Amino acid sequence: MASSSNDDVLNVAGKVVLVTGSTRGIGFAVAKRLAQSGANVFLNGVSDAALLEERRRALEEEVGRPVQALLFDVSNPAHVADAYRQIFQRCKRLDVLVNNAGILQDRLVGMIDEGTIQATLDVNVTGVILNLQAAARLMTRNKSGSIVNVGSIVGRVGNAGQVVYGGSKAAVMGITQSAAKELAAQNIRVNAVAPGFIDTDMTRKLPADIHEQRVQSIRMGRIGTAEDVADAVLFFASDLSRYVTGQVLGVDGGMLI
Amino acid sequence: MTPEEKLAAAFQAALLLPADTDLNHLTYHDIPQWDSMGHMQLVAQLEKSFDVMLETDDVLNMSSYQKAREILSRHGVEFK
Numbered sequence: 001m002a003s004s005s006n007d008d009v010l011n012v013a014g015k016v017v018l019v020t021g022s023t024r025g026i027g028f029a030v031a032k033r034l035a036q037s038g039a040n041v042f043l044n045g046v047s048d049a050a051l052l053e054e055r056r057r058a059l060e061e062e063v064g065r066p067v068q069a070l071l072f073d074v075s076n077p078a079h080v081a082d083a084y085r086q087i088f089q090r091c092k093r094l095d096v097l098v099n100n101a102g103i104l105q106d107r108l109v110g111m112i113d114e115g116t117i118q119a120t121l122d123v124n125v126t127g128v129i130l131n132l133q134a135a136a137r138l139m140t141r142n143k144s145g146s147i148v149n150v151g152s153i154v155g156r157v158g159n160a161g162q163v164v165y166g167g168s169k170a171a172v173m174g175i176t177q178s179a180a181k182e183l184a185a186q187n188i189r190v191n192a193v194a195p196g197f198i199d200t201d202m203t204r205k206l207p208a209d210i211h212e213q214r215v216q217s218i219r220m221g222r223i224g225t226a227e228d229v230a231d232a233v234l235f236f237a238s239d240l241s242r243y244v245t246g247q248v249l250g251v252d253g254g255m256l257i
Numbered sequence: 258m259t260p261e262e263k264l265a266a267a268f269q270a271a272l273l274l275p276a277d278t279d280l281n282h283l284t285y286h287d288i289p290q291w292d293s294m295g296h297m298q299l300v301a302q303l304e305k306s307f308d309v310m311l312e313t314d315d316v317l318n319m320s321s322y323q324k325a326r327e328i329l330s331r332h333g334v335e336f337k
Contacts, residue, residue: 081312088310133313140301185294 010238013038016091017237018083020044020074020131021101023055025200026150029226030098030233035063037234042087043069044101074101074127084134093142096237097135099128100150102168104202106161117164124168125175132179132190139188147183148236149176149192150229153252156194169194173248180246189245191236196252198224219254228253260336263306264326271295271302284321299325307334 007013012034019031023045035041043059045052049071056069070086072079087094102124105116132147139145154162155169172192180190197203197214203223206214215223232251235241258266265280272290274280285291291299300316303309303325309332311319319325326336 077313085310137297137300137304137310137316140297141305186297 007038010037012238015039015095016093017096018042019098023051026226026229027100029230033230033234035059041067045071046073075122080130080134094135094138095145097147099131101127104165108161109163120164120168125171128175136183140186143187145188146237147190148233151192151194153194153196157257159257177246184245192248193232194248194250195229196224196255217256224253260334267302267306271299280322
């Protein structure tokens, strides 16, 4: 947990934060890190209300402050509008959005079905834009805010079997840089992190030989942790990055694909 | 301040308008300040002044001062 002097420098305490897709993996680690730094966190999940509530309670117990939860589909415009209305009603503001919700379905080029394309773009691209749009509306009122999009190393350099996922994450980079230019005048910063090979439920399911091969491609010699990514997000959410916008920060230990 | 005065003040503040501007006939793109960037400033100012949250459709449809009045009425603001 950050010390109180660090908390002063970060100036995250009391900020209202929404982390999409935060019931597990990187999203939960980000939410936890921000809550530990004093933020007023909203967790989000898409369908499993019980898991969302379990995570909310666990985090609330750990930080000793209220943690809130919103069950909604990031790619559904009506759900998104309702979620931000609830944030507005409860807190009257939003200071930080972490656009983390995303899906990954590996498909070789010849095996890509339309459903995979649509589902991936709905969540990874449409979801990011809808949330960014709603968050920017709330942030514009206070002429202040930070939006952090979670991209991927695959969106920067590509990976075999990930044409759809890589395309969607490349879009996240374009969204980040365009929104940063548009929203800078409102003092709203928009940045992205691009995680490499991170230890999550998803990567633990890989066959052992492929898992090892991936780890071998990392110059720092170890798989990344969700906490490594969370600390990079904390930087963008905090005042330490007050003059930084439109940037994509690789969190990949020097990985080569 | 009455809702009508609040509405006028919000337009004047967001679009940097002189006090004698004829607001009743003001429409989107009529003046250089009311461009798309100014529009978002205006929306933020109206939401703040009236403590409401507008829908995306409201933002897209707010093409004039009168239209803003109509939209805010639908969000519970009572104009005389």
